[in-house]
Amino acid sequence: MSPPILHAEGLRYAYRGVPAVQEVSLSVGEGEIVALLGANGAGKSTTVNMLAGVLRPAAGRVLWRGEDIAGLPAHRVLERGIALVPEGRLIFPQMTVLENLQVAGAAPRAAAEFPRRLEEIFGIFPRLAERRAQPAGSLSGGEQQMLAIARGLVARPELLILDEPSLGLAPMLVRAVFDLVRDLNARGITVLLVEQNLHQSLRVAGRGYVLEKGRVALSGTGAALLEDPYVRQTYLGM
Ligand SMILES: Nc1ncnc2c1ncn2[C@@H]1O[C@H](COP(=O)(O)OP(=O)(O)OP(=O)(O)O)[C@@H](O)[C@H]1O
Ligand SMILES: [Mg+2]
Structure with a gap:
């Protein structure tokens, strides 16, 4: 190890x-x-x-x-x-994909580099990039899980x-x-x-x-x- x-x-x-x-x-x-x-x-x-x-x-x-x-x-x-992506996704269903990521982007560790980080994250998750203006609750289960993970990545x-x-x-x-x-x-x-x-x-x-x-x-x-x-x-x- x-x-x-x-x-x-x-x-x-x-x-x-x-x-x-x-x-x-x-x-x-x-x-x-x-x-x-x-x-x-x-x-x-x-x-x-x-x-x-x-x-x-x-x-x-x-x-x-x-x-x-x-x-x-x-x-x-x-x-x-240390970022935790909790069990059960816990995304905000009424908020868009982008807004869900912006909430995480308000954390001090994330704030300074958020715009660049966001592009990087959308690079990793092209499906989320395409759906950035869509309410998170309308994503499929798998996409919601990707969003939960993406949110965990916002704070680097x-x-x-x-x-x-x-x-x-x-x-x-x-x-x-x-x-x-x-x-x-x-x-x-x-x-x-x-x-x-x-x-x-x-x-x-x-x-x-x-x-x-x-x-x-x-x-x-x-x-x-x-x-x-x-x-x-x-x-x-x-
Ligand atoms: N909020 C809570 N109040 C009371 N008991 C709880 C609470 N959360 C978990 N427990 C109990 O603590 C024990 C461990 O639960 P925990 O959620 O850590 O297990 P887990 O390994 O994550 O299980 P799972 O795979 O089902 O998610 C279980 O007996 C559970 O019933
Ligand atoms: Mg558990």
């Missing part, structure tokens, strides 16, 4: 006394694609929400380039270069956290999302990819962590996890 830029240690979180994340430690190296995997309710979203400042950990540290950012609000975390993140970007998409669009993850990574963005789709994610990810009941059950390289007998039986139905 390349030297970690993100290192989370001993993270815990409970919702009204019910533990959701019991003990999660993970690292992300510069330039990596790391997959965070697990079944429904395993604690994936809770974990990345703690990394991105959406939730304050009950315990543990989140070191970003050596600085403990645990408990910082999300906009401060974003200023440091060093680390992009994607929470289940392929959820609810048709197989062809799922492939497009994974191709996009590869493409963004090739452009120098480090990616933490939350997925239930183990097979596809482990093919793009260099390494992965599998969560079960709020703990890291196993971790390793994408190739090793794909060949792991337990993973194959439990998650890949082989």
